[in-house]
Amino acid sequence: MSVELLEPLAAEMGLGLTAEQVERVYRDIDQKRRSTRYLHLSARLVGEVEEVPA
Amino acid sequence: MTPPARLGPHVLDIDCAAEAERIATWMVNAVGGTLHRRGVIIAMSGGVDSSVCAALAVRALGTKKVYGLLLPERDSSHKSADRGVLVADHLGVTYELQDIAPALQAIGCYRQRDEAIRVVFPAYADDWKCKIAIAGGAKGGINFFKLIVQSPDGQLQEARLPIREYLQIVAATNHKQRIRKTVEYYHADRLNYAVIGTPNRLEYDQGFFVKNGDGAADIKPIAHLFKTQIYALARHLGLPDEVCNAVPTTDTYSLVQGQDEFYFALPYQQMDIALWAHNHAVPASETATALGITEEYTRFIYADIEAKRRTTHYLHARPLLVEPVAEIGD
């Protein structure tokens, strides 16, 4: 979402945040998704064991 | 897959040097690249699987990035910890020994197990020994489990386990694998390391692991290898003879229990070939000849392999969601 839309949206939602702050929150959400992706991964294998579906 | 020209132990031959190199390269990429961890935790039971994983980790990452854990408990064989130390010293890895018996005691593992045993054998006491063995299916019957106990005077008794007592004994015993994994992840968290899981192909394929116990890990470097191949790697990697020559046991019950008594239909050398043959659509008659068993028993083993895949599929499954959370892809 563009910065121009964020500020009025944030105000409308009563968040009391500036658009820049909301942008920072969005980046934080994405960064947490990246750094915690490993928590969702099943164990890494060297080679597929075809008889056990991934 | 098309059946081979002739079935025999040679179908499991691997180029150990090439395979060790492949796994080492993979491990560097998995640990550093995919998982962004600084090293690996390896729980070392003294058995060939964990010993080979430790040796491969040292080869891949160096001794400074491998942290070993020896986690014996009340029913562990003394030989296990001794062999674990032998391997750790041989490889030059830093390790820590933590007796998990107090933790298991506190969580009720031994009490809950013994409670169930005493439903069947009321005289069972702390100085007795026990194990579970599977029966029935191999003779064309329906599988059930026998509880075998040994009193201090050496006398053995056995009886069929009713379902409630069987499930309670297994559930209580599963604490062992889960507590070990809890300790492994404590060290992984404090060191920012990845945890190695050590199932071999037969165990991984056939669901011979505890969910969120020894089944939990960040990397499983030997899950694609048959036990026979892992022993070959152990010799290639120069691991001590005691490890290369040890017979696999579960090391979970106070009476020595072979994996083929409790779970698999054959000793590992034959089970590896049976699994390989089944995966390659080798007719039962040919496998029977190669293994020196009857064709009827081979057909039972093939059916048992498929049955175990079905019934243990849930051990591999990720939690089921009502609907996908799109932002969390796999």
Added chain:
Amino acid sequence: MQDFKTPLRKFIEDNFMMGSNGPVFTDADSFMERRIIDSTGFLELVLFLEETWGVTVDDDDMVPENLDSLDHLQSYLSRKLHP
């Protein structure tokens, strides 16, 4: 002749099929082949037989010919209870 099939069908539907929304099975269908009951399930079934009708299922009785369909169970229980 005592009807064992009706309570057995209800037990199987309630415990292994989460109610009667699971696959339909006939009295002759093999539980193993239709994958209605797995190995742990047979042990639960044995407990149900023992607790409901007071029979003792011996180790040697643990065979498909006695336990692996409603028809087989009807015959088995009839022999055990009305020899």
